[in-house]
Amino acid sequence: MSSTMTDELKATLDPARKSWVESANDAQSDFPIQNLPFGVFSDANNAKPRVGVAIGDLVADLAALHEAGLLRLPASAQQNVFARPALNDFVALGRDTWRSVRVQLSSLLARETATLRDDAALRARAFVKLADATLHLPVEIPGYTDFYSSKEHATNVGSMFRDPKNALLPNWSEMPIGYNGRASSVVVSGTPVRRPNGQLKLPDQERPVFGACRKLDIELETGFIVGRGNALGEPIACESAEEHIFGMVLLNDWSARDIQQWEYVPLGPFNAKTFASTISPWVVTLDALEPFRVAQPAQEPQPLDYLRHKGDHAFDISLEVLLRPEGVQEATTIARTNFRHMYWTMAQQLAHHTVAGCNTRVGDLMGSGTISGPTPDSFGSLLELTWNAKNPLELKSGGTRGFIEDGDELTLAGWCQGEGYRVGFGACVGKILPALK
Amino acid sequence: MSSTMTDELKATLDPARKSWVESANDAQSDFPIQNLPFGVFSDANNAKPRVGVAIGDLVADLAALHEAGLLRLPASAQQNVFARPALNDFVALGRDTWRSVRVQLSSLLARETATLRDDAALRARAFVKLADATLHLPVEIPGYTDFYSSKEHATNVGSMFRDPKNALLPNWSEMPIGYNGRASSVVVSGTPVRRPNGQLKLPDQERPVFGACRKLDIELETGFIVGRGNALGEPIACESAEEHIFGMVLLNDWSARDIQQWEYVPLGPFNAKTFASTISPWVVTLDALEPFRVAQPAQEPQPLDYLRHKGDHAFDISLEVLLRPEGVQEATTIARTNFRHMYWTMAQQLAHHTVAGCNTRVGDLMGSGTISGPTPDSFGSLLELTWNAKNPLELKSGGTRGFIEDGDELTLAGWCQGEGYRVGFGACVGKILPALK
Numbered sequence: 001m002s003s004t005m006t007d008e009l010k011a012t013l014d015p016a017r018k019s020w021v022e023s024a025n026d027a028q029s030d031f032p033i034q035n036l037p038f039g040v041f042s043d044a045n046n047a048k049p050r051v052g053v054a055i056g057d058l059v060a061d062l063a064a065l066h067e068a069g070l071l072r073l074p075a076s077a078q079q080n081v082f083a084r085p086a087l088n089d090f091v092a093l094g095r096d097t098w099r100s101v102r103v104q105l106s107s108l109l110a111r112e113t114a115t116l117r118d119d120a121a122l123r124a125r126a127f128v129k130l131a132d133a134t135l136h137l138p139v140e141i142p143g144y145t146d147f148y149s150s151k152e153h154a155t156n157v158g159s160m161f162r163d164p165k166n167a168l169l170p171n172w173s174e175m176p177i178g179y180n181g182r183a184s185s186v187v188v189s190g191t192p193v194r195r196p197n198g199q200l201k202l203p204d205q206e207r208p209v210f211g212a213c214r215k216l217d218i219e220l221e222t223g224f225i226v227g228r229g230n231a232l233g234e235p236i237a238c239e240s241a242e243e244h245i246f247g248m249v250l251l252n253d254w255s256a257r258d259i260q261q262w263e264y265v266p267l268g269p270f271n272a273k274t275f276a277s278t279i280s281p282w283v284v285t286l287d288a289l290e291p292f293r294v295a296q297p298a299q300e301p302q303p304l305d306y307l308r309h310k311g312d313h314a315f316d317i318s319l320e321v322l323l324r325p326e327g328v329q330e331a332t333t334i335a336r337t338n339f340r341h342m343y344w345t346m347a348q349q350l351a352h353h354t355v356a357g358c359n360t361r362v363g364d365l366m367g368s369g370t371i372s373g374p375t376p377d378s379f380g381s382l383l384e385l386t387w388n389a390k391n392p393l394e395l396k397s398g399g400t401r402g403f404i405e406d407g408d409e410l411t412l413a414g415w416c417q418g419e420g421y422r423v424g425f426g427a428c429v430g431k432i433l434p435a436l437k
Numbered sequence: 438m439s440s441t442m443t444d445e446l447k448a449t450l451d452p453a454r455k456s457w458v459e460s461a462n463d464a465q466s467d468f469p470i471q472n473l474p475f476g477v478f479s480d481a482n483n484a485k486p487r488v489g490v491a492i493g494d495l496v497a498d499l500a501a502l503h504e505a506g507l508l509r510l511p512a513s514a515q516q517n518v519f520a521r522p523a524l525n526d527f528v529a530l531g532r533d534t535w536r537s538v539r540v541q542l543s544s545l546l547a548r549e550t551a552t553l554r555d556d557a558a559l560r561a562r563a564f565v566k567l568a569d570a571t572l573h574l575p576v577e578i579p580g581y582t583d584f585y586s587s588k589e590h591a592t593n594v595g596s597m598f599r600d601p602k603n604a605l606l607p608n609w610s611e612m613p614i615g616y617n618g619r620a621s622s623v624v625v626s627g628t629p630v631r632r633p634n635g636q637l638k639l640p641d642q643e644r645p646v647f648g649a650c651r652k653l654d655i656e657l658e659t660g661f662i663v664g665r666g667n668a669l670g671e672p673i674a675c676e677s678a679e680e681h682i683f684g685m686v687l688l689n690d691w692s693a694r695d696i697q698q699w700e701y702v703p704l705g706p707f708n709a710k711t712f713a714s715t716i717s718p719w720v721v722t723l724d725a726l727e728p729f730r731v732a733q734p735a736q737e738p739q740p741l742d743y744l745r746h747k748g749d750h751a752f753d754i755s756l757e758v759l760l761r762p763e764g765v766q767e768a769t770t771i772a773r774t775n776f777r778h779m780y781w782t783m784a785q786q787l788a789h790h791t792v793a794g795c796n797t798r799v800g801d802l803m804g805s806g807t808i809s810g811p812t813p814d815s816f817g818s819l820l821e822l823t824w825n826a827k828n829p830l831e832l833k834s835g836g837t838r839g840f841i842e843d844g845d846e847l848t849l850a851g852w853c854q855g856e857g858y859r860v861g862f863g864a865c866v867g868k869i870l871p872a873l874k
Contacts, residue, residue: 142579142620142621143619143620143621148704162703169702169703171636171638171645171699171700171702174636174644174645175636175645175700177700177704177707178704178707179616179617179704179705179707180616180617180618180619180707180711181617182580182617182795183579183580183620184579184580184669184795184796184797184798184801185669185794185795185796187669194670194794196793196794197672197792197793197794198792198793199608199611199612199741201608207611207738208608208611208741209741210741210742210743213793232621232622232624232712232713233631233712233873235634235873256793259793262608263608263612263614264703264704264705265606265608265703266599266606266701266702266705267585267614267615267616267701267705267706268616268701268703268704268705268706269704269705270614270615270616270617271789271790271792271793271795272793274617274790274793274795275669275670275793275794275795276669276794301644304636304645304646304647305647306647352708353708353711355634355635355708356633356634356635356650356693356696356708356709356711356712357622357631357633357634357712357713357873358619358621358622358708358711358712359621359622360621361621364621436670436672436794
């Protein structure tokens with residue numbers, strides 16, 4: 001466990017701690033008292049988006065708790081940073097504040113603390129049912145970067161589109177390859193996604209045609225949210241890079257494979273990716289993930305100095321992808337994998353991103369890249385799962401899928417399994433609307 | 438001339454119009470009364486950045502003019518949008534407002550208008566000498582996209598790094614190839630640029646080494662600033678795309694060629710470009726550029742429907758690059774070219790950017806891509822001018838350059854030549870600091 005954690009912070013991770021919010025003590029809840037993820041919500045009684053924390057089947061309204069004098073902020077926070085439509089101002093207060101708020105919330109929500117437990121009027125003001133809440137994009141995202149850090153994914157894609165014998169390009173093993181994404185089209189879970197139109201190069205025609213994407217795909221990713229930026233020209237050291245990370249979300253980096261295949265040489269994917277990227281609404285803090293820290297895969301060759309860090313920097317996060325066709329009750333789990341397979345760590349990604357001098361800002365989203373595991377049922381995209389539609393997936397509700405069809409609802413889920421509880425991310429959902437005519 | 442222009446707007450373009458600011462009537466001034474570019478400035482008397490317009494050797498303080506009741510805004514502007522550290526709130530008011538402000542300013546600054554001309558006290562409050570002003574980034578840039586729209590540049594790069602016989606990739610002639618840049622590191626002219634460190638793959642070594650970039654380069658570009666965004670899923674039509682453009686700036690997209698060469702396959706340039714991009718401080722509006730509209734080069738094959746527009750959509754903008762070594766007075770002009778050579782138009786870039794559904798936002802910066810002309814002295818990068826350092830450039834002050842050396846100051850300049858006046862962009866300058874050890 002991180003040596004920078006105080007005893008009271010470590011206590012927030014105690015598996016034995018229970019909440020007076022009974023639904024949070026359910027072993028299947030994504031949001032036990034050990035989690036306390038941050039998000040932004042509104043509801044029918046108060047349409048103003050504000051900061052909340054998920055606990056069981058409730059959302060704690062941090063703006064209201066602060067207003068009621070129950071949640072202290074440092075003197076440097078001159079205003080109620082929870083009464084904002086994004087987490088950025090809160091996050092900008094720094095890690096000591098994130099941790100102080102976590103400790104305070106854990107105490108307020110603990111079974112033995114009477115303050116809220118025994119005050120129905122206060123609870124009515126400061127809690128909303130999760131089912132009644134509208135969840136918004138948790139952060140304003142100044143920049144979105146996507147990495148490509150799963151060795152299995154890079155190998156699969158290289159095998160399919162380049163050369164199976166030299167699937168992995170030589171630079172891949174030397175650096176966490178990344179590229180700039182489009183921040184404007186990052187949307188929150190639940191936002192419908194319209195199938196994109198674009199140029200398609202059909203094998204039997206000399207010129208491209210314009211039309212609706214025929215190879216619409218997901219990319220199962222996680223993303224981390226930058227909690228402390230760096231100034232232009234001042235790189236972040238790998239060893240301390242995790243201090244710059246506020247927390248993690250699930251990320252579905254929707255991809256139009258046919259548009260991508262035609263456009264991506266030589267400057268990378270553009271319209272194939274910029275039509276939408278969906279993130280889960282709750283940011284799970286790095287502190288909440290601490291008990292699930294594990295060793296990253298061995299790296300061979302040993303990375304250059306600026307990419308080295310001691311200790312364990314991967315996290316044991318189980319991941320699933322579900323597909324549910326329109327009008328059908330039953331979803332099919334089409335992939336199961338784990339974040340721990342990722343070759344490059346988040347710390348290495350951030351060190352590489354900034355080593356040439358690039359600045360990052362609070363709220364920046366950094367995608368992991370598609371997370372594919374070692375087995376064919378653990379791949380993080382339909383492209384890989386069906387091997388470019390050559391081996392369609394069988395759905396439980398009948399029918400098959402090579403790529404995504406209109407009306408399909410895709411859900412990413414992720415959680416860390418503790419003893420008798422799980423730290424979950426909540427769902428990352430998107431349903432496909434037909435392309436514009 | 439655009440049919441949407443009113444007579445009073447057309448009158449602002451009259452070459453015969455003169456200003457009572459005599460320096461604006463100098464045929465060599467970048468900022469005659471026909472230009473009226475928008476920027477953000479502060480000065481020793483007022484450190485608060487605010488919106489200004491350059492006129493001759495002065496800056497008109499629009500916040501002060503509005504406060505003095507001399508510059509009307511529509512009722513929808515509930516506050517003084519000029520008293521802001523970025524143009525975004527003003528730009529968001531829409532094209533009718535940009536045009537109304539232009540008409541009002543042209544009238545206020547015209548030789549025959551006494552209001553300011555004859556009121557020394559008012560002038561003292563509302564004008565600052567350009568030489569005394571600190572110029573800031575004119576817009577807050579939510580997203581930065583860079584295109585690759587010069588046929589000559591793409592051909593040169595393809596010849597050098599891929600295959601001289603098939604220098605232009607097949608997708609290039611079908612769409613304005615573009616990619617997402619990094620908005621956080623866009624800086625204003627005058628900001629020093631630190632030579633980046635990164636991974637370099639030397640020909641005689643199996644693994645990359647870490648060190649300072651040895652092939653530091655410029656890219657001579659223009660950029661346009663989005664003045665009206667589009668919603669996610671709602672593409673902008675090519676025919677009306679120019680209505681979404683507020684104006685243009687000069688853009689130096691600094692590039693580390695050795696880092697780029699090693700990292701860019703398969704997802705495009707990243708650290709090679711994200712350490713800094715410099716823009717000029719004044720946004721020249723599309724209205725001011727209207728008299729310099731010319732036909733774009735013929736496009737063969739004819740673009741797909743969504744990339745077609747009638748009429749002329751290129752602009753005759755002369756461009757120059759100057760290099761001045763440290764401690765030397767005399768700069769050498771190392772390139773001369775013109776924006777009119779660009780194969781893909783700004784309207785086509787914006788239509789392509791949004792055709793799959795990507796949203797754009799007020800303040801987005803869209804780079805043209807390196808602007809190279811047809812002759813070897815008209816190339817927009819040192820990579821091309823020296824053909825990857827094979828033919829070093831001779832400097833007037835002595836010495837040669839393959840790529841940029843520490844202490845070199847690079848300046849981009851651009852202007853449209855009218856009858857007896859020129860509409861200039863002001864300089865886009867950056868000086869190179871040595872890499873971090």
